[in-house]
Amino acid sequence: MNRLTVGLVGYGNVGSGVVKFLQNRRDYFKDKFNTEFVLKTICDRSIHAKKITGLEKTRLTTNIAEILNDRAIEVIVELVGGMHPAKEIIIGALKNNKHVVTANKELLANCGEELLKLTHHYKRNIYFESSVGAGIPVIKTITEGVAGNKFHSLYGIINGTCNFILSEMTKNAYSFKQALEEAQKRGFAESNPTLDINGMDSAHKLAILVYLGLGKFIKLKDIHTEGITHISPVDIEHAESLNLTIKLLAIAKKDPNNEIEARVHPTLIPKDHPLATVSGIYNAIFLGTYPLGHILLSGEGAGQMSAASGIISDLLHLASRSHSDAPSMLGNLVYENPNLKIKKIDQIRTKFYLRFMAVDKPGVLSQITGILGKHGISIDSVTQKAQHTSIAPIIMLTDYAPEKMVRLALDKIHKLPIVNSRPVAIRMEKLR
Amino acid sequence: MNRLTVGLVGYGNVGSGVVKFLQNRRDYFKDKFNTEFVLKTICDRSIHAKKITGLEKTRLTTNIAEILNDRAIEVIVELVGGMHPAKEIIIGALKNNKHVVTANKELLANCGEELLKLTHHYKRNIYFESSVGAGIPVIKTITEGVAGNKFHSLYGIINGTCNFILSEMTKNAYSFKQALEEAQKRGFAESNPTLDINGMDSAHKLAILVYLGLGKFIKLKDIHTEGITHISPVDIEHAESLNLTIKLLAIAKKDPNNEIEARVHPTLIPKDHPLATVSGIYNAIFLGTYPLGHILLSGEGAGQMSAASGIISDLLHLASRSHSDAPSMLGNLVYENPNLKIKKIDQIRTKFYLRFMAVDKPGVLSQITGILGKHGISIDSVTQKAQHTSIAPIIMLTDYAPEKMVRLALDKIHKLPIVNSRPVAIRMEKLR
Numbered sequence: 135m136n137r138l139t140v141g142l143v144g145y146g147n148v149g150s151g152v153v154k155f156l157q158n159r160r161d162y163f164k165d166k167f168n169t170e171f172v173l174k175t176i177c178d179r180s181i182h183a184k185k186i187t188g189l190e191k192t193r194l195t196t197n198i199a200e201i202l203n204d205r206a207i208e209v210i211v212e213l214v215g216g217m218h219p220a221k222e223i224i225i226g227a228l229k230n231n232k233h234v235v236t237a238n239k240e241l242l243a244n245c246g247e248e249l250l251k252l253t254h255h256y257k258r259n260i261y262f263e264s265s266v267g268a269g270i271p272v273i274k275t276i277t278e279g280v281a282g283n284k285f286h287s288l289y290g291i292i293n294g295t296c297n298f299i300l301s302e303m304t305k306n307a308y309s310f311k312q313a314l315e316e317a318q319k320r321g322f323a324e325s326n327p328t329l330d331i332n333g334m335d336s337a338h339k340l341a342i343l344v345y346l347g348l349g350k351f352i353k354l355k356d357i358h359t360e361g362i363t364h365i366s367p368v369d370i371e372h373a374e375s376l377n378l379t380i381k382l383l384a385i386a387k388k389d390p391n392n393e394i395e396a397r398v399h400p401t402l403i404p405k406d407h408p409l410a411t412v413s414g415i416y417n418a419i420f421l422g423t424y425p426l427g428h429i430l431l432s433g434e435g436a437g438q439m440s441a442a443s444g445i446i447s448d449l450l451h452l453a454s455r456s457h458s459d460a461p462s463m464l465g466n467l468v469y470e471n472p473n474l475k476i477k478k479i480d481q482i483r484t485k486f487y488l489r490f491m492a493v494d495k496p497g498v499l500s501q502i503t504g505i506l507g508k509h510g511i512s513i514d515s516v517t518q519k520a521q522h523t524s525i526a527p528i529i530m531l532t533d534y535a536p537e538k539m540v541r542l543a544l545d546k547i548h549k550l551p552i553v554n555s556r557p558v559a560i561r562m563e564k565l566r
Numbered sequence: 567m568n569r570l571t572v573g574l575v576g577y578g579n580v581g582s583g584v585v586k587f588l589q590n591r592r593d594y595f596k597d598k599f600n601t602e603f604v605l606k607t608i609c610d611r612s613i614h615a616k617k618i619t620g621l622e623k624t625r626l627t628t629n630i631a632e633i634l635n636d637r638a639i640e641v642i643v644e645l646v647g648g649m650h651p652a653k654e655i656i657i658g659a660l661k662n663n664k665h666v667v668t669a670n671k672e673l674l675a676n677c678g679e680e681l682l683k684l685t686h687h688y689k690r691n692i693y694f695e696s697s698v699g700a701g702i703p704v705i706k707t708i709t710e711g712v713a714g715n716k717f718h719s720l721y722g723i724i725n726g727t728c729n730f731i732l733s734e735m736t737k738n739a740y741s742f743k744q745a746l747e748e749a750q751k752r753g754f755a756e757s758n759p760t761l762d763i764n765g766m767d768s769a770h771k772l773a774i775l776v777y778l779g780l781g782k783f784i785k786l787k788d789i790h791t792e793g794i795t796h797i798s799p800v801d802i803e804h805a806e807s808l809n810l811t812i813k814l815l816a817i818a819k820k821d822p823n824n825e826i827e828a829r830v831h832p833t834l835i836p837k838d839h840p841l842a843t844v845s846g847i848y849n850a851i852f853l854g855t856y857p858l859g860h861i862l863l864s865g866e867g868a869g870q871m872s873a874a875s876g877i878i879s880d881l882l883h884l885a886s887r888s889h890s891d892a893p894s895m896l897g898n899l900v901y902e903n904p905n906l907k908i909k910k911i912d913q914i915r916t917k918f919y920l921r922f923m924a925v926d927k928p929g930v931l932s933q934i935t936g937i938l939g940k941h942g943i944s945i946d947s948v949t950q951k952a953q954h955t956s957i958a959p960i961i962m963l964t965d966y967a968p969e970k971m972v973r974l975a976l977d978k979i980h981k982l983p984i985v986n987s988r989p990v991a992i993r994m995e996k997l998r
Contacts, residue, residue, distance in 0.1 A: 271711025279703025429865035
């Protein structure tokens with residue numbers, strides 16, 4: 135029987151889910167995995183205010199030293215979240231010869247390189263399946279499932295809140311505000327949803343995926359990040375009529391010159407692509423690998439038991455390896471491909487959906503297309519619907535164009551007297 | 567550096583893909599996985615007739631004993647396929663202290679219990695990722711990715727040939743025969759496609775999944791298996807108009823009484839379900855797990871490099887564990903849930919799509935519904951389109967009904983003078 139002694143730090147929603155999972159599956163883990171988890175200590179700053187049952191043998195404390203200094207504890211599960219004191223707790227655990235399981239995407243995105251090198255230095259393992267897509271085995275698929283393949287692209291719907299909001303806007307013609315309220319009412323958005331809706335949460339997760347999939351530690355400032363707050367029902371409606379769907383995608387690509395681009399933004403994708411069918415709080419990741427080809431993985435990427443499920447699978451992995459020198463996951467976690475460079479967003483070429491709200495009179499179209507043409511931007515299609523109003527939307531789909539030129543052209547078009555408001559630009563992806 | 571000495575048995579399409587993969591990624595495996603594979607010997611009965619380059623250090627032989635009796639070889643990759651001599655080769659390898667990597671679904675479906683118990687006995691590992699969905703990490707997802715979860719359902723599109731044929735029939739209104747010819751022309755069907763189109767290949771794979779996911783060794787005779795040869799364009803057309811799609815699904819479910827059903831048959835599924843968008847040679851698996859919920863995994867489930875990719879990921883796993891006592895995969899591979907029973911197909915309740923070709927005159931509908939009613943089969947909807955011909959199709963969707971009663975009722979209806987041909991019955995699934 136493998137026995138693994140665990141210290142849990144942070145007893146919130148996910149932490150209590152992990153405890154429930156450990157309690158309910160005790161016999162199954164013994165029978166099937168030959169493993170017994172001993173939950174020796176739980177540390178939480180308000181542990182004594184919480185209702186906890188069935189944990190008579192577990193020490194409950196507010197003092198993290200009771201975990202860090204306990205030599206019997208072999209692994210800590212860090213569910214405090216955020217940068218501090220989570221970082222200090224993890225480093226303390228490694229220094230004290232403990233393995234680490236964490237779901238802390240913000241910390242890994244900001245300090246992943248430092249922490250992974252520390253695990254290497256201290257010969258301890260770190261697992262973090264629940265940091266991306268909660269219990270959907272995104273990380274194990276990349277690091278183990280398709281080990282040996284090379285990755286050239288990675289498209290993720292990895293924020294359930296945003297995906298729910300966009301799905302509601304599409305399904306019910308809600309405004310962004312209405313859809314956000316619905317998400318909050320149903321518990322799918324926090325009362326302060328900033329990190330979700332501004333795209334930062336997706337950027338955190340993308341930083342982790344870029345490292346694991348493409349082999350490069352990337353700084354958050356090198357991930358171009360846009361949220362979904364500016365998406366309006368009119369664009370969703372136009373997208374529908376073009377057989378497209380708007381999703382907040384986290385995108386990373388490696389080109390043949392070994393240049394990496396990484397970005398998070400609302401993206402128009404074909405309605406018949408499998409990612410387009412991933413709606414509500416579901417998450418998905420679409421990986422371009424060589425030579426295996428594309429694979430898609432989707433599931434419930436949020437929620438107490440989904441996150442707990444990822445933690446449990448990490449613990450089971452640890453238990454099977456903790457008494458050997460086998461490294462955490464497959465492969466060298468601090469391996470970085472020395473040839474990779476990061477591309478700046480200015481250099482990236484994509485296709486765009488553009489919407490201009492312009493005065494409905496002759497000559498308007500030629501002024502707009504004239505400016506686009508001067509910036510080298512070709513137009514694939516134009517839709518201008520008679521609205522019987524003085525201001526009418528003009529929708530254009532462009533060919534591939536450099537980000538920088540599109541931005542310059544839109545600034546110029548915005549200054550035209552015939553244009554009523556800031557042009558809307560949403561990038562398009564073919565997902566191949 | 568981990569060094570793993572490999573003997574390859576069977577140098578066909580997949581075998582040569584594995585060799586190519588090993589050659590092309592030698593440096594990457596060293597840098598990233600700290601692993602070197604030494605391909606010491608290849609055995610194939612027609613090895614000397616094959617064009618092989620770049621393998622100067624590899625011994626080429628037609629004599630399997632040169633691998634089995636070579637104590638330096640730590641793992642054999644068995645790509646012979648079929649029952650014999652593959653079984654004897656694998657057993658010989660285990661007895662000679664070697665690990666095994668195989669893609670042999672037929673052998674695993676028929677003798678999985680025996681072989682897994684032997685690996686346990688000899689304390690050797692067996693990996694078989696490529697046996698289901700080729701390189702798509704179906705098996706690692708079930709055994710490792712979501713380890714700790716319980717499975718209650720499992721729906722797979724796991725035969726690329728059948729999925730391609732049904733997709734072509736749907737897209738191009740081809741007959742079965744036309745679609746099969748197209749598949750053969752494009753290399754997606756063998757010249758003798760029997761095992762694919764009669765559903766047996768899917769049943770082999772399902773047997774493996776039932777064991778890994780639901781914890782029960784199931785005999786092939788307990789998997790009700792139907793192929794796709796009787797699917798006709800008229801049913802595909804009716805399905806379309808009902809917003810349904812026909813897929814050959816491998817299905818396994820565990821009910822709250824711990825009874826398992828396992829079956830392979832053409833199935834009508836909702837068009838907006840993610841599995842419905844999996845077309846062509848793509849494979850997919852939709853897993854119902856607790857508490858994680860549903861997850862979907864899809865990708866290219868056939869082809870030389872996809873299969874080779876699964877073998878390579880198995881070899882990398884083995885390399886990381888071969889020098890420890892860690893078991894193959896997570897968990898006890900010979901664990902069987904003692905409480906599970908197998909349900910007979912007669913006891914299974916599903917909804918049905920029924921098509922009757924009947925004389926177009928008054929009273930026909932009441933004769934048919936009368937017989938269905940007497941057998942306790944409720945009708946959810948009826949469609950009868952005026953065809954201006956003497957024989958017209960009547961389409962009925964039933965409520966849940968026991969398989970046995972449906973079969974009895976259809977036999978009776980078939981005998982009615984007003985019914986022109988054998989009624990068509992296709993099961994429906996909601997996929998939840």
